[in-house]
Every structure is written in structure tokens, then in C-alpha cells.
Amino acid sequence: QVQLVESGGGLVQSGGSLRLSCAAPGTSFTLRAMAWFRQAPGKQRDLVAGINDADMTTYADSVQGRFTISRDNNAGNTVFLQMNSLKPEDTAVYYCHARDSSWTEYWGLGTQVTVAS
Numbered sequence: 001q002v003q004l005v006e007s008g009g010g011l012v013q014s015g016g017s018l019r020l021s022c023a024a025p026g027t028s029f030t031l032r033a034m035a036w037f038r039q040a041p042g043k044q045r046d047l048v049a050g051i052n053d054a055d056m057t058t059y060a061d062s063v064q065g066r067f068t069i070s071r072d073n074n075a076g077n078t079v080f081l082q083m084n085s086l087k088p089e090d091t092a093v094y095y096c097h098a099r100d101s102s103w104t105e106y107w108g109l110g111t112q113v114t115v116a117s
Helices: none
Strands: 006-009 010-014 017-025 032-038 047-050 058-059 067-074 078-081 092-099 106-107 112-116
Touching: 006 092, 017 092, 017 106, 017 112, 032 067, 032 078, 047 067, 047 078, 058 067, 078 092
Parallel strands: 010 112
Antiparallel strands: 006 017, 017 078, 032 047, 032 092, 047 058, 067 078, 092 106, 092 112
């Protein structure tokens, strides 16, 4: 079983920055893919950014150029999401997601990001 532990959420003014972190402590193998999803109240959970074990990345159109996903496989499968130029519409609960080599998926509990206008 893989546990995902998120940190770094909070309240920020429009135009500000936040950095989210997600770690999978205790894993002795490299996760195939890690990603961040977000869910705003009353909306579905959507992909924000993803990265695989070859460091190939993908981004939602709404965050392209503002957010950057990266990972450190030497630090227990840690993934980061650097969020710049934040907008009120980025307000949501952000969830860390991962898949192992069997493509089994895992979810973190989520961290709240609130962007004040």
C-alpha cells in the first residue's frame, strides 16, 4: 500500500505563488506516474499536471505556463507543484495521485489552496 502525504497548501493573494509537495514515504520502488488533481466546490476532480518516471509532463490548458510539476525519485517518490501567478479560479482542494507499475492508483487526502482576489 502506498501512502501519499501532501503539504504546502494555504491562502495566497491573486498573483502570488505556492509550492505543493507530495511524498510517498516508505516506498522502495519508483512510482510509474505522479500527478496533481484539483476539485473546486460543486465541480468534478480534474487533472492539473502529471509527470511519469521518464520525467515527461502534461498540464491542463488552464495552468500551462503558470504551474510546473517536478519530481525527485531519490527522495521517496516526492512530487512538487510550483504554482505561480495564481488566480481566484485556482481555488480548490488539490489532490496528489500516483500509479505504480501495476497501474494501481493511489490518492492523497488533499490540501486546500485558496486564492483571494
